[in-house]
Amino acid sequence: GAGQDVGRSCILVSIAGKNVMLDCGMHMGYNDDRRFPDFSYITQNGRLTDFLDCVIISHFHLDHCGALPYFSEMVGYDGPIYMTHPTKAICPILLEDYRKITVDKKGETNFFTSQMIKDCMKKVVAVHLHQTVQVDEELEIKAYYAGHVLGAAMFQIKVGCESVVYTGDYNMTPDRHLGAAWIDKCRPDLLITESTYATTIRDSKRCRERDFLKKVHETVERGGKVLIPVFALGRAQELCILLETFWERMNLKAPIYFSTGLTEKANHYYKLFITWTNQKIRKTFVQRNMFEFKHIKAFDRAFADNPGPMVVFATPGMLHAGQSLQIFRKWAGNEKNMVIMPGYCVQGTVGHKILSGQRKLEMEGRQILEVKMQVEYMSFSAHADAKGIMQLIRQAEPRNVLLVHGEAKKMEFLKQKIEQEFHVNCYMPANGETTTIFTNPSIPVDISLGLLKRETAIGLLPDAKKPKLMHGTLIMKDNSFRLVSPEQALKELGLAEHQLRFTCRVHIQDPRKEHETVLRVYNHLKGVLKDYSVQHLPDGSITVESILIQATAHSEDQGTKVLLVSWTYQDEELGSYLTSLLKKGLPQSST
């Protein structure tokens, strides 16, 4: 899911033999089979538990976790499911809400039950931010702050030196209640990023907020009613804080209501998980908890018919069902009223229809609803815009990028931009498509400290600019790789060294006495081999490094001396060079 589409996020990643499923969402635009991901892509007949090493849920929005009970309890998965603490706390409540709407209101059967939600949540393991969770010996995951909703996280999945980062939904600009997404320069092989606002560069947040407040204020002033469809958790709290402070400042009296019993509970979560909100809220929470609202009260169904202005936050956010849709139907006919859509609407929902300009809606029972109220769209979704996505890529420095959770056309544009700016491959597979990415990992081995020290000591010489070659033997045994000095390798394997030595007879025309010849040879070598240690030993022999040169008289020819040049195979180059040098004879000496 989420391939060139927004909805039912569900991505399968195979990395170094491990299979990880990222998110398990539902699609708000469908009521048939297409509302859930097609898990038969994972395996046709085997058990999902055998195939998947773990499941990761990025945040509590239903398009990221809505299919989880279906997946784990109805299709069947018993492995670990990872999510952050706030997600673990809130996700079952939204799932239950979703179940109620689907089963109790729409009367669907063959849907997951309350018990299934509970059983599913038992498989959840909660993770802390930045905690490295060892799923098994090789597979580790780590959560980063994503700033999209309370508890939203990006996840790094790592096996050996290969890694993938999945962003889930994220927001790169801090808002009134959440901080900005952050990740370190972790250089993943692949970054899977959402791209909801792939082509949008949003104007500054302050402008958007001012616009929003102005519109709400104007409508209320002329006695109109404002409907703001929201999801119970997330943007709702953000907009509540915004309106609360505005009402306080302007001393406004028009009532603000928040629908559904969920809300108070929702605000309670924000209070208990205040460490997940932004710095300012955390700092001042002892004195004033931002989630205790003075002006915002619980909504009762009967209030919708009250005369006079009011502002109502109602769920759900896309006007596809529930209370927000009920109020919308009541208020739609009056041009004094206004509906403000603060977030993205999936195709097929009433929200999407009115945003695309439709003013005559066919409701259940062929009834036609004429929309006279003003329709406004204000992007308050906490998604990164194009600028934010680029910024995240810059932060993480991935080697490849894969776009999900967006519309194909917009992705195409962003893909080009990413490839141009970062010179990395960018992919945007559709649902059901597989993208293969090749990695080129370096291989970690254990190097013996002796060998390393010997080499780094050489590296510290003044001439360190020249690349120094290091020589070692790599021992590969039961998946362990150790790099040791050749001597140690021999020793460990219980093998003796076989010494290969060469001794070459070099004939030199020189009538002088042996020791004089030796002296001439010594001076000659000393002059040529400036960087080498050339020594004249008391016993009359010469050494060049570890190569030994001795002179004897020729048995038959007094005018010829025989130089015996002796070296081991390890000095092959130098030995061979010396013999050829000496073969050319000695230079005419001035003495």
Place this chain on the structure above:
Amino acid sequence: FFQYCLSGHPTLPCNVLKFKSTTIMLDCGLDMTSTLNFLPLPLVQSPRLSKLPGWVLKDGSTFLDKELKECSGHVFVDSVPEFCLPETELLDLSTVDVILISNYHCMMALPYITEYTGFTGTVYATEPTVQIGRLLMEELVNSIERVPKAQSASMWKNKEVQRLLPAPLKDAVEVSMWRKCYTMPEVNAALSKIQLVGYSQKIELFGAVQVTPLSSGYALGSSNWIIQSHYEKVSYVSGSSLLTTHPQPMDQASLKNSDVLILTGLTQIPTANPDGMVGEFCSNLAMTVRNGGNVLVPCYPSGVIYDLLECLYQYIDSAGLSSVPFYFISPVANSSLEFSQIFAEWLCHNKQTKVYLPEPPFPHAELIQTNKLKHYPSIHGDFSNDFKQPCVVFTGHPSLRFGDVVHFMELWGKSSLNTVIFTEPDFSYLDALAPYQPLAMKCVYCPIDTRLNFIQVSKLLKEVQPLHVVCPEQYTQPPPTQSHRTDLMVDCQPPPMSYRRAEVLTLPYKRRYEKIEIMPELADSLVPLEIKPGISLATVSAVLHTKDNKHVLQLPPKPAQPPAGKKRKRVSDDVPECKPLKPLLSGSIPVDQFVQTLEKHGFSDVKVEDTAKGHIVLLQEAETLIQIEEDSTHIICDNDEPLRVKLRDLVLKFLQKF
């Protein structure tokens, strides 16, 4: 690998570890037992304290009578209380790269270290540790600063003078190092150097060392630390608990396979069972209140108080105490109670589950809501209006030397109806009470120390099996007052290495390996050879690059091609530049096969002679002699390079290269 021991207090440790190329400070505890030598700081003028007689030397000299006062046979310094800092002379503390904090009690000396030693590094601690540590510091600064004391005594510290004083002043150590309390700006500056970390977060230091905090089960956010490279692992265990109180349980499994385990912060009351103590606490409290007396509980503003409040929450109704007011007085009381409710992720499983409902994890929220527990920043203001007796007061400081507790001691000390119950184990209750003697009020000692006892330690050590244990010297012998209790010491094999203040230990481990990465291009070029079943070898010649303590091996650069139109060669041009080292050889040469090979390659006059150790192969025409022995071969020939190279290659065919 060295350990510098800067504190002699086993539960308020301060050690510095030199590990690989990094200098890591483990905790910086502040020894506050020094304050017991001082007179209490009363919030309200105390006639009793101000009338105490000055101390007179045996010889009648009175030059110290302004600085020292006598109370019931004990001598106290009449001055602003001072603290005993960690050793600052043992090593240059400006070289410390990082400070790892294990729990909020062990960071109280932080401002002294970060603000006075030239420290420029980073401090790592969990979020609850920082938040609650800040509260403890705030309370400390507040309770000392709000009682300005004109006098600052220093004469008694003179070594010559100190010798003349009665115990314990005479024996107080390092008095010249004792310091007054820091200020809030210093606290803020120190805390701003902290970077927040979560449990099991791997933090890289300079590419050389990785440190990881683990849950230690003792307090909110309390941690043990793993300090490791690829090959060495040091576990730092400080203030851990296996009891189920409010914090997340201790992570023991991650301590396995340590080369060295540094063990500090064990229980200070190894003979007391915390559960029993809580029971005694409740029953003493109930008895006093029923008899119309007041109960004073000197305590820290965070920690055990949460557990005590939870016990009381379950106990008060059944004990018929529902109408008795509970007061919690501290400048940080409100913050402490609020903060305790927002650290769901750091709590034990039961409390976490409550948050998921969502309900506050600690029941003191309900005690506050129902007005059973009231909190005040100090005895001044609202409290004096609301104050009703009999009541129970929780307030600090447990040393009884400063804070609101001093007022209640003065107020309630004269009546035997009242009770002071000591629950914090950091101070000897008799010493704490000394400047208040003679006292009529009842004193009950119920120390609650949930940290590991010696039985748990020996179990833990058996479980995690460290190669070496390092601990303060106090843990290697029975407590001085119970010298027969040989069970009250750390018992392990090999015996623990002990340390004392101002000592430097050399830690016993030897590194043999380091991690290095082979770049993919180089890996592709390697040719592994199976030497024995399951063991393959490949010789590696590569270029070593080292950056940020990480080592990488790359393919050597291709030799530069000599320019085409090279004119004249000078002799020295030919001198080999860097010696490409030849591999080592191994194996032996079967003479018969070797001779066959020679013949195959056109040598027709091969003759073989046996020698004592092997054979000599003669090539008569070429005047060449090849000595072959078990592990050596010697080719002696004329200076005929093509011949020598040919023979060399034939010999090499029979040998393995390393």
